[in-house]
Amino acid sequence: MIRLPNFPLPEPTQSRLVGYQHEIDSLPDYATRVERAKARFSSLNKKGDPTFDSVKATLSSMCAGVQRCAYCEDSLADEVEHIRPKSLYPDLVFVWMNYLYACGPCNGPKSNRFAVFAQDTGVFTDVERRRGAPVLPPVAGQPVLLDPRVDDPTAFMSLDLQDTFWFIPSAKLGTVEKRRATYTIDLLGLNRREALPRERRAAYRDYRAHLVQYIHERQQGQPPDHLSRLEQGIRTRQHPTVWREMKRQHQLIPDLKRLFEAAPEALGW
Structure with missing residues (x-):
């Protein structure tokens, strides 16, 4: 939520x-x-x-x-x-x-x-x-x-x-x-319904994959409008709390720390 x-x-x-x-x-x-x-x-x-x-x-x-x-x-x-x-x-x-x-x-x-x-x-x-x-x-x-x-x-x-x-x-x-x-x-029933934690875990992997893609394509020199579409794709996905928590907790999770250091602008998305 x-x-x-x-x-x-x-x-x-x-x-x-x-x-x-x-x-x-x-x-x-x-x-x-x-x-x-x-x-x-x-x-x-x-x-x-x-x-x-x-x-x-x-x-x-x-x-x-x-x-x-x-x-x-x-x-x-x-x-x-x-x-x-x-x-x-x-x-x-x-x-x-x-x-x-x-x-x-x-x-x-x-x-x-x-x-x-x-x-x-x-x-x-x-x-x-x-x-x-x-x-x-x-x-x-x-x-x-x-x-x-x-x-x-x-x-x-x-x-x-x-x-x-x-x-x-x-x-x-x-x-x-x-x-x-x-x-x-x-x-x-946010924790009690078994499907919800499972879907949050899937959303975490999905957000991470999209962030990895964004970093890779930015490094490949893709134009700003293309990168903007990737950014918008992250901003508008379901389970936005997962993304917010990834940003909030990124210093505590080494993999996320590495990704957000590579794309610090994503902390503002």
Whole structure:
């Protein structure tokens, strides 16, 4: 996970979202707002709806690689994900900053699971609404889940590039930062799903091969426009966290240290 670029919506789309949200906010009680928010979102979030076609196009442009999930960076992103679940936060169901593009394997298990650090106490509080529970507003507080639209996940965790290719919380035990990283990794199954560490390892080899190719072709005197295309190929691949970690950890891994010494400009990509 890395922080996403925040692109603005086209003005007509943003205005329509504001109007839809006003419809929900004007309803008389929380339970009614929850029910209406879910129904209204489902009725609009369909191919051919001009508002959500525009939302999806903008979210796609914010994705890494070819429309990759903002959470796992591996699978195709094809679902508009509410970072704060719409069944808990109907006041955010049509808020642009509460959207990102995710894949089913990330979005499905996350569902309406959510936790906050309670406003008055700072205590970790699971606010997921269980089946059959009263429809009441969740405890107020700061989200535990890392939000790639606001947070830089790489400030909270690093990637083990030398062995497991797992995400590892970087803060000390007992800190808010550690709890947020651990919760995010566990909730989204970023280490638990066996395919993800395997694909990160493959991405590492792929990035390395492309960097080797760039260095070789630059040494062969290839023209700048050709080298620029190679650079762009690295910048736009899936699993961008792998590339970011390769740059961050290059002094610790002899092979990477050698490559980045040969192409120091790549540290800026």
